[in-house]
Amino acid sequence: MSWTDADIPDQSDRTVLITGANSGLGLRSAQALAAKGARVLLACRSPERGRQALHTVQAVAQTEPRLIKLDLADLGSVRQTAAEVRELTGDALDVLMNNAGVMATPKGLTTDGFELQFGTNYLGPAALTWLLMPALRGGKDARVITMSSLAAHGGRLDLRDPNFEHRRYNPGVAYSQSKIANQVFALELDRRLRADDEPVISVAAHPGYTATNLTSSMARSYPNALVRSVVENVTRAGNFLLAQNVKTGALPQLYAATAAGVNGGDYIGPANFAHMRGAPTVVQPMRVALDHATGIALWELTAKLTGITPDPA
Numbered sequence: 001m002s003w004t005d006a007d008i009p010d011q012s013d014r015t016v017l018i019t020g021a022n023s024g025l026g027l028r029s030a031q032a033l034a035a036k037g038a039r040v041l042l043a044c045r046s047p048e049r050g051r052q053a054l055h056t057v058q059a060v061a062q063t064e065p066r067l068i069k070l071d072l073a074d075l076g077s078v079r080q081t082a083a084e085v086r087e088l089t090g091d092a093l094d095v096l097m098n099n100a101g102v103m104a105t106p107k108g109l110t111t112d113g114f115e116l117q118f119g120t121n122y123l124g125p126a127a128l129t130w131l132l133m134p135a136l137r138g139g140k141d142a143r144v145i146t147m148s149s150l151a152a153h154g155g156r157l158d159l160r161d162p163n164f165e166h167r168r169y170n171p172g173v174a175y176s177q178s179k180i181a182n183q184v185f186a187l188e189l190d191r192r193l194r195a196d197d198e199p200v201i202s203v204a205a206h207p208g209y210t211a212t213n214l215t216s217s218m219a220r221s222y223p224n225a226l227v228r229s230v231v232e233n234v235t236r237a238g239n240f241l242l243a244q245n246v247k248t249g250a251l252p253q254l255y256a257a258t259a260a261g262v263n264g265g266d267y268i269g270p271a272n273f274a275h276m277r278g279a280p281t282v283v284q285p286m287r288v289a290l291d292h293a294t295g296i297a298l299w300e301l302t303a304k305l306t307g308i309t310p311d312p313a
Helices: 024-035 047-058 075-089 116-137 171-195 213-220 225-241 251-258 292-306
Strands: 015-019 039-044 066-069 095-098 142-147 200-205 267-272 277-282
Touching: 015 024, 015 116, 024 039, 024 047, 024 095, 024 251, 039 047, 039 075, 047 066, 066 075, 075 116, 095 116, 095 251, 116 142, 116 171, 116 200, 116 292, 142 171, 142 251, 171 200, 171 267, 171 292, 200 251, 251 267, 251 277
Parallel strands: 015 039, 015 095, 039 066, 095 142, 142 200, 200 267
Antiparallel strands: 267 277
8 A cells, every 4th residue: 555645535524633733743634634625623732833833734724724722731721622622613523633742751740640641642632532522423424543652562551550650760661651551542442432333433543753853852851961962862863764754654644534444443554664664554553452451441540530531431
């Protein structure tokens, strides 16, 4: 398969919410979908960067895009955003693309006291998905796209201590856990949608090894100058030698959101070079994501931590 953004079907009359749409994969996805006629809602944490992204998308859009304020590290913001999107769309949302995230940051906490990466990369998107389910049911052939990562492989999901309260914190381990959780959630959501015969599908995707601003942001987040320099040099070398560009890296999530023949529970990633590069294709999910017991346990833990009622129940 050699699928590119030129193969995205007409998106007229479809409304898409993209988190983290101010840069990188989110911004590229917003541009590609807006150029095909979608009404794109750009959910961004920074109003300034969001406005810059909005202007970029407006330049190619067939339908006027809209900027939405969203901080996934604050469940209060997640609730407000969900309410705003439901009102703005009249409970008719066709695609939710859970794209935003942070990567390998020093230890920190969200507004609600969760480990920063688990809270931002997983709990916030899961809560947003549940809160927007009424709008997705009102959409046309609606899809939820949740972004995982190659970094999930080799890590583990510790449901007894997801916030590193009793184990030593490691930035890479925490990032890996959050991305495993994304994948487990995406497949568990689809199981429940299928069981209830819902008109919505849930799909997971990953961008392979793509040079985005996440790696530079990761380096800048370290206060120690020596550590910051080492991280910058390593990521710069990796990006130069192995990474694909953002335009290609966005293809798996764009394929998951728009291509015909995508099924609920699919995991979409690059086809080539150990799934690090290339055109999008269906790839094998992690074994833990296929484990229904783990899916149930994560689902229940997420409800307990966020205080949000799961949907579907």
